[in-house]
Amino acid sequence: MTDTSVYQTEALIAEDIDAYLDKHQHKSMLRFITCGSVDDGKSTLIGRLLYDSKMIFEDQLAALETDSKKQGTQGQEIDFALLVDGLAAEREQGITIDVAYRFFGTEKRKFIVADCPGHEQYTRNMVTGASTADLAVILIDARKGVLTQTRRHSFLCHRIGIRHIVLAVNKMDLVGYDQSVFDRIVADYRAFADSIGITEFTALPISGFKGDNITALSANTPWFTGPALVEHLESVELDTTAAAAAPLRMPVQWVNRPNLDFRGFSGLIASGTVRPGDAVRVLPSGKTSTVTRIVTLDGDLDEAVAGQSVTLCFADEIDCSRGDVIAAADAPPEVADQFESTLVWLDDDALLVGRSYWLKLGTQTVSVTVAAPKYTINVNTMERLAAKTLDLNAIGVAEITTDKPLVFDAYTTNRTLGGFILIDKLSNRTVGAGMLHFSLRRAQNVHWQALDVTRAAHAALKHQQPAVLWFTGLSGSGKSTIANMVEKRLHALGHHTFLLDGDNVRHGLNKDLGFTESDRIENIRRVGEVAKLMTDAGLIVLTAFISPFAAERDMIRSMLPGGEFIEIFVDTPLEVAEARDVKGLYKKARSGSLKNFTGIDSPYEAPENPEIRVDTTRETPEEAATRIVDLITGNRNETWMPTI
Amino acid sequence: MSNTLTHLQRLEAEAIHILREVVAEAERPVMLYSVGKDSAVMLHLARKAFYPSPPPFPLLHVDTTWKFQEMYKLRDRMARESGMDLLVYQNPEAAARGINPFDHGALHTDMWKTEGLKQALEMYGFDAAFGGARRDEEKSRAKERIFSFRTASHGWDPKNQRPELWNLYNAKKHKGESIRVFPISNWTELDVWQYIQLNDVPIVPLYFAARRPTVVRDGMLLMVDDRRFPLQPGEAVVERSIRFRTLGCYPLTGAVESTAATLSEVIQETLLTTTSERQGRAIDKDAGGAGMEVKKQQGYF
Numbered sequence: 001m002t003d004t005s006v007y008q009t010e011a012l013i014a015e016d017i018d019a020y021l022d023k024h025q026h027k028s029m030l031r032f033i034t035c036g037s038v039d040d041g042k043s044t045l046i047g048r049l050l051y052d053s054k055m056i057f058e059d060q061l062a063a064l065e066t067d068s069k070k071q072g073t074q075g076q077e078i079d080f081a082l083l084v085d086g087l088a089a090e091r092e093q094g095i096t097i098d099v100a101y102r103f104f105g106t107e108k109r110k111f112i113v114a115d116c117p118g119h120e121q122y123t124r125n126m127v128t129g130a131s132t133a134d135l136a137v138i139l140i141d142a143r144k145g146v147l148t149q150t151r152r153h154s155f156l157c158h159r160i161g162i163r164h165i166v167l168a169v170n171k172m173d174l175v176g177y178d179q180s181v182f183d184r185i186v187a188d189y190r191a192f193a194d195s196i197g198i199t200e201f202t203a204l205p206i207s208g209f210k211g212d213n214i215t216a217l218s219a220n221t222p223w224f225t226g227p228a229l230v231e232h233l234e235s236v237e238l239d240t241t242a243a244a245a246a247p248l249r250m251p252v253q254w255v256n257r258p259n260l261d262f263r264g265f266s267g268l269i270a271s272g273t274v275r276p277g278d279a280v281r282v283l284p285s286g287k288t289s290t291v292t293r294i295v296t297l298d299g300d301l302d303e304a305v306a307g308q309s310v311t312l313c314f315a316d317e318i319d320c321s322r323g324d325v326i327a328a329a330d331a332p333p334e335v336a337d338q339f340e341s342t343l344v345w346l347d348d349d350a351l352l353v354g355r356s357y358w359l360k361l362g363t364q365t366v367s368v369t370v371a372a373p374k375y376t377i378n379v380n381t382m383e384r385l386a387a388k389t390l391d392l393n394a395i396g397v398a399e400i401t402t403d404k405p406l407v408f409d410a411y412t413t414n415r416t417l418g419g420f421i422l423i424d425k426l427s428n429r430t431v432g433a434g435m436l437h438f439s440l441r442r443a444q445n446v447h448w449q450a451l452d453v454t455r456a457a458h459a460a461l462k463h464q465q466p467a468v469l470w471f472t473g474l475s476g477s478g479k480s481t482i483a484n485m486v487e488k489r490l491h492a493l494g495h496h497t498f499l500l501d502g503d504n505v506r507h508g509l510n511k512d513l514g515f516t517e518s519d520r521i522e523n524i525r526r527v528g529e530v531a532k533l534m535t536d537a538g539l540i541v542l543t544a545f546i547s548p549f550a551a552e553r554d555m556i557r558s559m560l561p562g563g564e565f566i567e568i569f570v571d572t573p574l575e576v577a578e579a580r581d582v583k584g585l586y587k588k589a590r591s592g593s594l595k596n597f598t599g600i601d602s603p604y605e606a607p608e609n610p611e612i613r614v615d616t617t618r619e620t621p622e623e624a625a626t627r628i629v630d631l632i633t634g635n636r637n638e639t640w641m642p643t644i
Numbered sequence: 645m646s647n648t649l650t651h652l653q654r655l656e657a658e659a660i661h662i663l664r665e666v667v668a669e670a671e672r673p674v675m676l677y678s679v680g681k682d683s684a685v686m687l688h689l690a691r692k693a694f695y696p697s698p699p700p701f702p703l704l705h706v707d708t709t710w711k712f713q714e715m716y717k718l719r720d721r722m723a724r725e726s727g728m729d730l731l732v733y734q735n736p737e738a739a740a741r742g743i744n745p746f747d748h749g750a751l752h753t754d755m756w757k758t759e760g761l762k763q764a765l766e767m768y769g770f771d772a773a774f775g776g777a778r779r780d781e782e783k784s785r786a787k788e789r790i791f792s793f794r795t796a797s798h799g800w801d802p803k804n805q806r807p808e809l810w811n812l813y814n815a816k817k818h819k820g821e822s823i824r825v826f827p828i829s830n831w832t833e834l835d836v837w838q839y840i841q842l843n844d845v846p847i848v849p850l851y852f853a854a855r856r857p858t859v860v861r862d863g864m865l866l867m868v869d870d871r872r873f874p875l876q877p878g879e880a881v882v883e884r885s886i887r888f889r890t891l892g893c894y895p896l897t898g899a900v901e902s903t904a905a906t907l908s909e910v911i912q913e914t915l916l917t918t919t920s921e922r923q924g925r926a927i928d929k930d931a932g933g934a935g936m937e938v939k940k941q942q943g944y945f
Binding site: 013014017018020021024025026027028029098099100101102103105109110112124125127128131132238240241253254256257258262264266267268295296297298305307308309311322346358360361362363415416419420421423428429430433 | 648649650651652653654655656657658660661664665667668691692693694695696697698779780783786787802803805806807808809810811812814816817818829830832834835838841842908909911912915916
């Protein structure tokens with residue numbers, strides 16, 4: 001049944017290896033993913049492709065035969081799934097958990113297959129595999145037709161921008177190679193595809209197990225005129241051609257500066273073509289220059305295209321460093337700091353609206369906050385649903401705001417300049433992936449109002465160094481008490497101060513906020529912004545908030561000039577604070593009538609390196625206040641402490 | 645169209661991009677250099693990535709003292725030619741205890757390689773280490789990310805890998821954690837050979853067939869590379885025309901009988917062979933089918 005002649009001509013290898021190699025060195029490369037559930041025969045299909053293209057060797061086959069008898073699900077037949085399920089846990093459970101990358105080649109192309117798990121709980125792994133794919137093979141069990149997971153996989157592939165979709169109706173041998181079964185499934189799929197915007201797909205009737213229509217047209221399906229799967233994979237037009245014709249984009253990865261005479265900018269060309277003499281513009285600065293050389297170890301190039309890693313030299317000494325984007329001078333990308341974006345959530349901990357994350361796009365890394373999602377999409381029904389956050393594997397649309405302007409293109413125009421990942425600042429995990437739609441405002445239009453009376457002038461008039469004394473600790477730890485005493489003493493010493501207290505702020509500025517995790521983040525963000533304005537006015541600001549999350553405290557630290565944020569950890573053990581229970585809140589929290597109470601059913605992340613730590617079991621509030629005032633006014637010989 | 649890149653051009657561009665990302669984002673990167681053909685290609689890619697600068701990181705050879713003599717020669721030559729610092733690390737405990745592949749079996753790999761690597765990374769404080777592993781080599785590697793995170797104790801958690809989308813690599817890590825980075829993850833054995841041929845990448849002559857002194861032991865064809873090779877009763881050293889598909893410690897690396905003396909012939913033999921390249925490695929056969937996965941969880945590269 002299987003015709004393996006498409007893969008490699010053994011005779012040619014044996015007779016004229018140089019002719020063979022010459023042929024193979026000019027091959028192109030196609031990356032594709034296979035999606036389907038456990039039972040759709042996905043792993044069997046990949047095993048078949050590898051086996052037929054001689055990518056499985058005798059020793060591996062021998063091991064596979066042994067394993068098939070021990071763990072396989074195909075009786076005495078070889079279970080190809082065991083070949084691709086590489087992790088011990090997967091083999092034990094008989095499911096695919098993570099993306100596996102497999103390789104095979106034909107005379108015309110090298111293929112990289114990302115074998116993706118089908119379960120909804122592994123959507124993040126599927127999105128990982130899809131992000132680098134040129135084509136997707138969506139498998140359908142001929143006996144079952146279009147299922148929920150078929151829709152989910154198709155939707156994800158389409159959203160991630162895969163232009164070539166292959167609908168492989170598998171297990172045709174089990175439905176007697178019946179054309180009407182195939183036609184009905186294709187019609188069902190077309191109706192669905194239309195509804196989500198997939199305009200083109202190629203449908204094939206196959207049997208991965210028996211090898212029908214994989215490498216050659218099968219005699220079992222005389223009604224099918226082709227192409228066979230491998231032939232189709234070999235002939236699909238690659239996106240690289242279109243990418244080379246688009247305007248130049250090259251994110252700068254690294255500045256190459258071996259000596260004073262050479263300064264080159266290294267990167268992978270995301271789109272377009274570049275030649276010496278081309279006019280280029282560096283974003284976000286907008287400075288222009290001309291390319292003088294394209295430098296490689298093998299000699300200078302006359303031309304480089306999308307997909308190549310190169311080093312460019314310019315005619316002028318303009319500022320250009322990692323994170324900048326080199327673009328065609330007459331067709332530059334946009335620069336903005338607020339966007340609408342599709343987000344896919346990849347982490348067990350849900351999105352925290354308002355929390356500051358790292359966003360990495362190309363070689364740019366900036367801080368970003370995500371607004372409450374406009375909607376999430378039910379990936380099984382394509383319905384849009386209202387949502388307050390995004391949980392693991394959820395897909396939604398939300399506005400995002402970066403702290404610095406971002407050079408970007410819409411994802412549909414350029415994957416490199418439109419696709420990004422979100423990184424949690426504390427755990428460092430990759431928690432989300434996103435695709436930019438468009439900017440909501442151009443950064444160019446948002447100017448800081450230039451002020452004639454500067455913050456330094458405000459501070460000078462008050463004869464003091466502005467600062468924020470940020471008291472953090474559990475409810476009842478003594479923050480407000482100590483902060484009050486510190487303010488009184490500073491006031492007495494002639495300093496201009498202001499105390500922002502948690503309870504007071506919640507009666508006014510933040511009375512619209514509750515105590516959910518995202519409301520608490522917004523509460524702290526607003527307090528931080530107010531405190532910052534007050535330091536601009538030259539004041540010494542004292543704040544007394546539980547502020548339970550390290551990420552928000554760090555965010556406020558990063559908003560202020562170095563040394564102006566002084567974190568004071570009022571360290572009182574939970575038992576002690578609860579025993580005091582000045583406001584009776586712990587009692588309510590324990591009884592369940594007060595939800596999300598820090599220390600009881602909401603976490604407190606203690607500062608790891610606060611500037612000052614107060615242990616209230618060893619110091620009285622008076623002693624602590626005296627020590628704090630001494631430290632910040634320089635009365636104590638602590639050289640690390642910035643003085644006010 | 646003429647500007648469609650070939651598969652090797654795309655693989656090369658991807659590897660160079662990865663090398664540069666690590667240099668831009670890691671504090672102290674290093675390249676694990678094992679002197680094999682994959683290391684040779686990786687080193688060549690590094691020279692391309694940073695030309696005209698030399699690669700801005702050192703080479704680290706975790707030496708077991710049992711490599712082939714030809715490997716030590718090429719190692720020293722390549723360090724000179726690339727202008728990179730060469731750091732050679734030998735686990736002092738393994739040396740003191742006289743750990744060797746003849747008497748200590750799996751302990752030899754564990755002490756010299758796994759422990760030696762951990763010690764070297766800690767001693768120098770490297771936070772990112774390039775390795776030449778490929779996904780087509782072994783089934784757990786097929787599932788490993790290009791940026792593979794290791795805990796402070798160097799463990800790999802296959803069930804908790806960071807999603808790796810597009811060509812965006814998250815290199816953020818906590819103090820003490822490190823990343824193993826595999827720039828040629830997506831290359832196959834054939835890709836490596838073709839690249840060596842097209843770019844004249846220097847490799848150890850042992851990859852080419854020549855008459856060499858050999859002994860057959862436990863079904864493996866071993867080369868008697870130096871005087872430390874103890875002959876067992878009934879064994880005789882026989883000269884055979886052999887070559888190696890993969891190189892490691894000489895007493896643990898099986899040769900194949902071959903007459904392939906040129907690159908073309910070697911590639912020809914590779915394409916026509918019916919056994920995988922790691923078949924000659926004793927290490928993969930430990931601990932059943934999950935040998936490599938278990939070793940990686942313990943900190944093996």
